[in-house]
Amino acid sequence: MLTVRGLAKTYATADGSFQALRGIDFDVPQGGFYTLLGESGCGKSTTLRCIAGLEEPDGGSISIAGHVVADVERGTHVPTFERDIGLVFQSYAIWPHMDVFANVAYPLSVQRPRLAAADIKARVMDALRLVGMESYTTRPATKLSGGQQQRVAFARALVRRPKLLLLDEPLSNLDAKLREQMRFELQELIARTGVTTLYVTHDQSEALAMSDTVAVMAAGRIVQSGAPREVYGRPVDRTVANFLGSANILRGKVVDAHDGLAEVTLDGGASTVQVPSRAVLSPGAPVDVIFRPEDATTHLDPVDGAIECAVERIVFQGGMSECQLRLGPVLLRTVVHPVMGARPGDRAWVAIQPERCILFAA
Amino acid sequence: MAVQADQAPVVGVARRKRRRSQLGLAGSIVVVGAAAAAIYLVMAPLLALLATAFRGPSDLLPFEPGAHWTFDNLVDVYVSTPLLSSVLPNTAIFVAGSVTVTFLTAFTLAWLVERTDLPWRTTLFTAILFPLLVPGVVMAFAWTLLFAPNAGWINVMLRGVLGLDSPGPINIFSMPGLILCQGIASVPFVFLLLGAAMRTMNPALEEASSASGARPLTTFLRVTLPVLRPGVLAPLILATLVALEQFEMPLIIGFPARINVFSTRIYFELNPEDELPAYGKAAAVALLFLVAAVVLLAIYNNLIKRADRFVTVTGKGYRPTRYPLGRWRAPALLFVGFYLAVGAILPAVVLVWTSFSGGSNESLNLDAYRALFADRRFWPAVGNTFLVAGLSAAVITLVGALLAWQILRLRFPGRALLDVVSFMSIGIPSVIAGFAVMVLHLTIPIGLYGTVWILILAYSYRLAVSTRLSRASLMQIHAELEEASAASGGRWLDTVRRVVLPLLAPSLMASFVLLFIVGFREFTIPMVLQSEDNWVLSVIMWKLQADRQTAQAAAVGTLILMFVTPVIFVLRRQLLSRQGDS
């Protein structure tokens, strides 16, 4: 449906030039929900704006539903208004001089050949019903709350039934509670319309919860892409691991490696773990062993094969607590039940599930 | 010239307010003093003017022995003389025409500089500001040197190229000439205001239209223009007010063509050829235009309020998306170049050249400067110009800031009136301001009339510039910062001196600079109030050119340009750093 190949973009800046995109490739299948995830400034918006035609790339090609809309080599650049897209901005960009109805009707009213007024009305009402704003038609845009503007922006993006829906951090201007709620509404709405969606966000929980495919971006490249579970469970490097959820990192040395398993002694000589390993490692190589807080159990009595540490603090978070443990220079985080009666300074034993650990050459 | 008047009065804004009694004695004196100053500077002259319109006979001051209440002035002016058939239509045509020229030019320039990939934007931005600082008289004089039907440079050149006979082909001394000159002279400040409006517009609003499938022209008509509308209409009204009060172009360009507008009409009522000044008639003429100005101001006020409401989700680092000009690049540059040639380059060249050539085309010499420096009127005029501009700017800045503070932070009877008084000063045409101060000080003889001090008083009616700027930044300073000072044991004066003033300093500075420029350019008020002892540079220049001392007049103009040019660069740095792109 959406195909992006070798997308590159360099901005001219006051002190030279800045390479915002360094070759982006991805495909989104019909009806797919694809998310670009990455820290602020990594090039997510630039990618999306190139697809919308708001920026002209200086390398690569883009096609939407089989139409090539941009191809630098062949000099193709289809202007934004001729691309079959719906776009929701971070600032919503609701036109302040129109009411809700006029905002949503706009994409239909600029269509040629003209649509009949009755058709426009019916489709606008459909779109407004979809977002639950059908009783606000005559409300001026300036009298809408953030959440309402957001819904109007969605209705406006969907009203002409575009082939591709582009969303640039649509939830980031909402407060936390509303964001949570809108996330589910949005997901449901997109599922109902079945529109192919490209979603841009820097919020990993949004990305993991909503997408079919997540692509983690850094410095103008896609570092890893895949199903949310796969990217979360098998990050390709430390940056991805750290960016998606919190990760504990332990230093160690390979003792033995065979059959896709590596035996690693953790620094400090405390213990040895057997970890699955993709790479071929020779004995003696320094490695990082990474595991997620929820992949370890914490005990107040000695446990075989567990790592002994000292409790630094317990952070109560309601349904669960985060246990922070000191192991030499490293601070480990695990998840414990709030009833666990540990106190700062207590000894504790952390048992990791070796098969859930990830190994990177250090 | 109320360039920065971008907010409406605040009466009605809910805030915690204190009573005057909490200020202590010193505080009360300062605050009451500022209010009294505002009344003395703005209200008293206007009331004197009002009385003058209804006192007769016309050649007497309103409260001279022998004067009495009457409607004769109004009847004279509006019924028996051709005011309605000449001055009124002339003024209307002049204002409408020049505002149209100004707007079309300024909108195009602002759009090119702010929204397209026009090359050399920063340089052009600076150059476009040129006429903003150069006094209108200087521009008017330079344009007559260029476009006078007989000896104007451009006409001489055109006749040479086209093989025509003298005079012509261009006659600046005509209504179209007057309109074009005024129209070009007002471009810079409208350009600044429109540019600001375009800059603060969220480009995503246009991009959303494009992503909805609208073509560029549709986007421009249905999104860009409507969203900009409040930001466009407010400068439009200000430009109308400015055109209405214009005096220098009508005097220098309109008078030879026998075109009288309202400002020159008032001036000639007060300075008739061989009769006594007709105070009553002048006041009667002024009345109508004062009402017109107040109506415009009320509309402006309304628009500004609406513009504030137009703000929806505000800025998250908007990136300026610029339209590629493509093959329109050359015509766009040509347009900017034409404006710059007529508005800046040619006037500067003709002034400098004329000042060194002694008006003839023989050889370059310094005769004009020697004569000028030997003229006993010149050096006092230099002193007067800077003294009056500097002191009036200081007075207005101080009084205006104190007024803004008490209107925002205090509760007292008459607060709303004070707010209206200070705001109204934007709308008072300067001829009327000068005339009103004249009547007041001829009536209460405290020895100021005819001195430079009366100029300082008269200039100081422009309180709105300072109250608006101060208020904008006072609103950013939370009242709690002041309350914290009080809670730490600071008295009112300590709070003002150690908390409010330092935080307010940037806007006070901006207000002072702006008012200094306005005062430096001022021509109307010193003309109305002139005497042997209080000539300023712009008046001296006018006198020299009226006496056909063309080279000396050009020398004054050249000196003014030399002073103003560096100021333009300082101003540009300020403007660019505020908009944060350079």
Ligand SMILES: Nc1ncnc2c1ncn2[C@@H]1O[C@H](COP(=O)(O)OP(=O)(O)O)[C@@H](O)[C@H]1O
């Ligand atoms: N118009 C521009 N001119 C210069 N640099 C830009 C421009 N737009 C974006 N950039 C830079 O490109 C990088 C990527 O920007 P963007 O795609 O907006 O990042 P994000 O991932 O936060 O959406 C940033 O470092 C940004 O500063």
Ligand SMILES: [Mg+2]
């Ligand atoms: Mg972004």
